[in-house]
Structure formats: structure tokens, C-alpha cells
Amino acid sequence: MTSVSNQPKFSLPPGRLGLPAIGESIAYLRDPEGFIAKRQQQHGNIFKTHLFGRPTIALIGADAARFLFSNDGQKLEMTNTPNFEILLGAKSIGVQTGIAHQVLRRQLFQAFQPRALENYAVTMEEMTHRYLQKWEQMGTLTWYEELKKYTLDIACRLFVGVSTAANESLEKVYEDWSEGLLTIPVRFPLSKFARAVRAREELLERFDRLIDGRQQHPSNQQDVLSILLVAKDEEGNALSRADIKDNVLGMLIAGHETLTSALTSLCLLLAQHPKVLETVRAEQAQLGFPTQLTQATLKQMTYLEQVLKEVLRIVPPVVRSGSRKVLESCEFGGYLIPQGWDVYYQIPETHQDRQIYTHPERFDPERFSSERSEDKQKVFSHIPFGGGIRECLGKEFARLEMKLFAALLVRDYTWELLPGQNLERVVLPFSRPRDGLKVKFSRR
Structure with a gap:
């Protein structure tokens, strides 16, 4: 992964953000596997979407998993839904x-x-x-x-x-x-x-x-x-x-x-x-x-x-991994991973x-x-x-x-x-x- 501060300007991954506020959450919940499969076919192993109130980048493949795991706790940080934070406890x-x-x-x-x-x-x-x-x-x-x-x-x-x-x-x-x-x-x-x-x-x-x-x-x-x-x-x-x-x-x-x-x-x-x-x-x-x-x-x-x-x-058993919040803008696969967005990796497709x-x-x-x-x-x-x-x-x-x-x-x-x-x-x-x-x- 490369910090983008001193690098050429990268563009966001392909994909779309859907409707205001709800993004593409309804389509995802209706058919999670079909949702991912369709977008992977259209855009490849990295694409943007908007899920559960957050602009999000989905990552697929061993290289993507390595990118996320190696930067976890540094440029990426675990994030949870309000449900998990309340029901699991602080x-x-x-x-x-x-x-x-x-x-x-x-x-x-x-x-x-x-x-x-x-x-x-x-x-x-x-x-x-x-x-x-x-x-x-x-x-x-x-x-x-x-x-x-x-x-x-x-x-x-x-x-x-x-x-x-x-x-x-x-x-x-x-x-x-x-x-x-x-x-x-x-x-x-x-x-x-x-x-x-x-x-x-x-x-x-x-x-x-x-x-x-x-x-x-x-x-x-x-x-x-x-x-x-x-x-x-x-x-x-x-x-x-x-x-x-x-x-x-x-x-x-x-x-x-x-x-x-x-x-x-x-x-x-x-x-x-x-x-x-x-x-x-x-x-x-x-x-x-x-x-x-x-x-x-x-x-x-x-x-x-x-x-x-x-x-x-x-x-x-788990289709979608826990999301990570991007603490510092960076690059993966030639695309911008912008600060403030969420990223997550897909296990089944990997x-x-x-x-x-x-x-x-x-x-x-x-x-x-x-x-x-x-x-x-x-x-x-x-x-x-x-x-x-x-x-x-x-x-x-x-x-x-x-x-x-x-x-x-x-x-x-x-x-x-x-x-x-x-x-x-x-x-x-x-x-x-x-x-x-x-x-x-x-x-x-």
C-alpha cells in the first residue's frame, strides 16, 4: 500500500453510490452474493458502493486481504455498526x-x-x-x-x-x-x-x-x-x-x-x-x-x-468481513482509498x-x-x-x-x-x- 501524499493523483474505484443516505443497502440486503457477483463482473476486484450509511470500497482476492490485514491498526481501523457497539459492549x-x-x-x-x-x-x-x-x-x-x-x-x-x-x-x-x-x-x-x-x-x-x-x-x-x-x-x-x-x-x-x-x-x-x-x-x-x-x-x-x-x-460462515475505517488516504490496485471511507474484504469471492x-x-x-x-x-x-x-x-x-x-x-x-x-x-x-x-x- 502506498501513501498518496507524495504520489500522482489516483481516481476512485469504479462503481456507484446509489441513493442518498441509504446508498445501495437495500439491494445488498436483498441478495448479498448476487450484489457482489454483479459488481465484480462489471468492475473487477475493487469497486465503490454505499452501504449502511457509509461510502464503502469492497475488496476481493488474496492481494486485497493482504493489503487490509497488513495495514489494520495503522492506516485502517476497525469500525462497527451501532448494534454491535451497543450489544457487544464498550x-x-x-x-x-x-x-x-x-x-x-x-x-x-x-x-x-x-x-x-x-x-x-x-x-x-x-x-x-x-x-x-x-x-x-x-x-x-x-x-x-x-x-x-x-x-x-x-x-x-x-x-x-x-x-x-x-x-x-x-x-x-x-x-x-x-x-x-x-x-x-x-x-x-x-x-x-x-x-x-x-x-x-x-x-x-x-x-x-x-x-x-x-x-x-x-x-x-x-x-x-x-x-x-x-x-x-x-x-x-x-x-x-x-x-x-x-x-x-x-x-x-x-x-x-x-x-x-x-x-x-x-x-x-x-x-x-x-x-x-x-x-x-x-x-x-x-x-x-x-x-x-x-x-x-x-x-x-x-x-x-x-x-x-x-x-x-x-x-x-461469514460472507462479509468487518468494515475498516480509512484513517489516512492511500492507494491500492491503482485506485484511491480515501480517508473517512470504509473498506471491507469479501471472503467467498476470494x-x-x-x-x-x-x-x-x-x-x-x-x-x-x-x-x-x-x-x-x-x-x-x-x-x-x-x-x-x-x-x-x-x-x-x-x-x-x-x-x-x-x-x-x-x-x-x-x-x-x-x-x-x-x-x-x-x-x-x-x-x-x-x-x-x-x-x-x-x-x-
């Missing part, structure tokens, strides 16, 4: 910037180090067995809704030590909160946003009671809350109670919604590609179906790892780059084999977890849960898609089949 890492963000990230990362993940895996395995047995008893199910319960239950158990399966009211409060993240941020009686604000307050009150309990009766419980209560930065400073509450709340959405989307896509794609499913099962048999899925045993599942990478490539991926429309886990390694041709060509200083904090947690779930699923169970359902993808707020993936589920 102390959330999602709204922190600069040095404060870096210090907080190092403290929070203590909850996702290898030793912590090893402990989480034990609970994940036990809960996965329980849900698989539950689905076997149900026989037919809408898997997306069931996976939402599964991932939320695991997140609540491992983050705050509470089971949503035993506390359905907590699940309802959480749903009210999460539904407000992508709605109009206006508070009037009975509005989704007003309900979401009330739900946030109730969740924080529950966290307060949990923190009081941990402090009054210390235990050996190893969940995220316990780890953060004793986490220190380099100078020995602990996290404040507000820091902990806001960030545990943010982790719930990150460790639940995106994982639900990814696991639903995994189940759908394996059902649609039986040869891939059989190869995954053959690898499990070759490894001898290890009874305890430790980090070491999971690491041996190289073909399953390829499958999971391909799922995240072809159907990334994953469909034909110069990187052979037949990118195909579901082909072998593209990630050691022989082909298509994603290694260019840095940031595979970015389901983002990158740079804002790469997903719980990336290894998500990869662990996906891999453990997939291994236990394919060993003992089989499923088939029920006829007559709509598998068209809905991409906002998170990617999922329109009818929620209806299946017949049984033991092999």
Missing part, C-alpha cells in the same frame, strides 16, 4: 482498537492455549456423544436448529460452566440478544433491538452472579470464565469485571453462530458427496477409532482436515479465485493435500477466520470442535437428506440452507 475486543486491542487480545488468548484446548476436548467429546444419541432417538430432524442448540450448549458449558440443555431460559435470552445484532438499532417497545438490549442486561447479570460464585467459592473448574478471572497482562494487571463480561458475551456469538453454520455445511456436503464421506470413514478405520480424541489423535486425521478446510472454503483454485466451484478436499496445496500459492487465499491482528481469537477452538464432531459423527452414524426441501443458501446473518437441512438420522 469493553469487547470486537470494538477495541490500537494498543488497548492488542493488550486485551493477549489476555483473552490465554483461554485458547493448547493446554486449555486439551481440557475443552474432553467436555466436547462427552457432549457430542450425548447429542448424537439424542438425534438418533429423534430419527428425523432439522439439523441447523439442532446444531444451534449443540454449539450453544458447548459454548455455554466451556465458557461459563452453564448447560443450556438444562436451562432453556438461558437459550431464549441468548437468542433475543443475538437477533438484535443485525436489526435496525432503534429502541421502541417490543422491537427486536429493545428486546436485545434487555437480553444483554440479563446475560450480564447472570455473568455477575457466576463471577461472584467463583470468587466466593474458588474451584478447579477449567472454563473460559475461570481462566479469565486469573489472567494477567505483561505488567501483572488483571482484567476488569466489565472486560470479562463483555468479552465472554462476544465469545458466545463467535463460538456458536459461525460454528453452527460450518457444521451444517459439513453435514450437507458430506451427504451430497458420498465418496468423500467414505474416505473420511476409511481414515477413521485406519486410525483404529481412537477412544479418546486428544489433540495428538486429531492431528493424525489429515484427510478430515482437508475436508474441513474445503467446507470453510466453499461455504464460509475463495473462488480461479488463479488459485482449480475448478473452485467443485467440492474437492484433495486441493488441500500436501501434493497440491493450492491455498499455499498465495498468502491469504484461504481466510475463513480472517487474518492479521484481528484473526479469529477462537480459531483453534472452532477447528477442534469441528474436527471432533466430524470424527464422532461419521464413525457410528449415517444420514440422508429428506426430499422436497429447499437447500438454497441464505447468507445473512450466517450461511445456512433455507429450510435448515432436514435429514433422516440413524446409527450405522
Whole structure:
């Protein structure tokens, strides 16, 4: 990236800004994928638009991602919608910037180090067995809704030590909160946003009671809350109670919604590609179906790892990355990136780059084999977890849960898609089949 102060004058990228105030927001919300695809075809991998009240430049491709990640926190700065700032909270890492963000990230990362993940895996395995047995008893199910319960239950158990399966009211409060993240941020009686604000307050009150309990009766419980209560930065400073509450709340959405989307896509794609499913099962048999899925045993599942990478490539849970505000005018791709505008990068289109991926429309886990390694041709060509200083904090947690779930699923169970359902993808707020993936589920 080049500063434009001493450079020839650059022009804005092609594109249009649409109507006053609302720009092209309505067209984007109506069909996000079609909106991007049409403009990429017209203008290429960089174009201007106007979304959600902000003049915006959309960036596509590995080079664009590298531009954004390498300048994040310098000439670009994270920006959020009013919904996210209010509902996540001022102390959330999602709204922190600069040095404060870096210090907080190092403290929070203590909850996702290898030793912590090893402990989480034990609970994940036990809960996965329980849900698989539950689905076997149900026989037919809408898997997306069931996976939402599964991932939320695991997140609540491992983050705050509470089971949503035993506390359905907590699940309802959480749903009210999460539904407000992508709605109009206006508070009037009975509005989704007003309900979401009330739900946030109730969740924080529950966290307060949990923190009081941990402090009054210390235990050996190893969940995220316990780890953060004793986490220190380099100078020995602990996290404040507000820091902990806001960030545990943010982790719930990150460790639940995106994982639900990814696991639903995994189940759908394996059902649609039986040869891939059989190869995954053959690898499990070759490894001898290890009874305890430790980090070491999971690491041996190289073909399953390829499958999971391909799922995240072809159907990334997040369609549009977080926006960045341009702090200093600069240049990318021969175009002006003006101060005061927003920029964001597109994950799905980056994953469909034909110069990187052979037949990118195909579901082909072998593209990630050691022989082909298509994603290694260019840095940031595979970015389901983002990158740079804002790469997903719980990336290894998500990869662990996906891999453990997939291994236990394919060993003992089989499923088939029920006829007559709509598998068209809905991409906002998170990617999922329109009818929620209806299946017949049984033991092999």
C-alpha cells in the first residue's frame, strides 16, 4: 500500500453510490452474493458502493486481504455498526482498537492455549456423544436448529460452566440478544433491538452472579470464565469485571453462530458427496477409532482436515468481513482509498479465485493435500477466520470442535437428506440452507 501524499493523483474505484443516505443497502440486503457477483463482473476486484450509511470500497482476492490485514491498526481501523457497539459492549475486543486491542487480545488468548484446548476436548467429546444419541432417538430432524442448540450448549458449558440443555431460559435470552445484532438499532417497545438490549442486561447479570460464585467459592473448574478471572497482562494487571463480561458475551456469538453454520455445511456436503464421506470413514478405520480424541489423535486425521478446510472454503460462515475505517488516504490496485471511507474484504469471492483454485466451484478436499496445496500459492487465499491482528481469537477452538464432531459423527452414524426441501443458501446473518437441512438420522 502506498501513501498518496507524495504520489500522482489516483481516481476512485469504479462503481456507484446509489441513493442518498441509504446508498445501495437495500439491494445488498436483498441478495448479498448476487450484489457482489454483479459488481465484480462489471468492475473487477475493487469497486465503490454505499452501504449502511457509509461510502464503502469492497475488496476481493488474496492481494486485497493482504493489503487490509497488513495495514489494520495503522492506516485502517476497525469500525462497527451501532448494534454491535451497543450489544457487544464498550469493553469487547470486537470494538477495541490500537494498543488497548492488542493488550486485551493477549489476555483473552490465554483461554485458547493448547493446554486449555486439551481440557475443552474432553467436555466436547462427552457432549457430542450425548447429542448424537439424542438425534438418533429423534430419527428425523432439522439439523441447523439442532446444531444451534449443540454449539450453544458447548459454548455455554466451556465458557461459563452453564448447560443450556438444562436451562432453556438461558437459550431464549441468548437468542433475543443475538437477533438484535443485525436489526435496525432503534429502541421502541417490543422491537427486536429493545428486546436485545434487555437480553444483554440479563446475560450480564447472570455473568455477575457466576463471577461472584467463583470468587466466593474458588474451584478447579477449567472454563473460559475461570481462566479469565486469573489472567494477567505483561505488567501483572488483571482484567476488569466489565472486560470479562463483555468479552465472554462476544465469545458466545463467535463460538456458536459461525460454528453452527460450518457444521451444517459439513453435514450437507458430506451427504451430497458420498465418496468423500467414505474416505473420511476409511481414515477413521485406519486410525483404529481412537477412544479418546486428544489433540495428538486429531492431528493424525489429515484427510478430515482437508475436508474441513474445503467446507470453510466453499461455504464460509461469514460472507462479509468487518468494515475498516480509512484513517489516512492511500492507494491500492491503482485506485484511491480515501480517508473517512470504509473498506471491507469479501471472503467467498476470494475463495473462488480461479488463479488459485482449480475448478473452485467443485467440492474437492484433495486441493488441500500436501501434493497440491493450492491455498499455499498465495498468502491469504484461504481466510475463513480472517487474518492479521484481528484473526479469529477462537480459531483453534472452532477447528477442534469441528474436527471432533466430524470424527464422532461419521464413525457410528449415517444420514440422508429428506426430499422436497429447499437447500438454497441464505447468507445473512450466517450461511445456512433455507429450510435448515432436514435429514433422516440413524446409527450405522
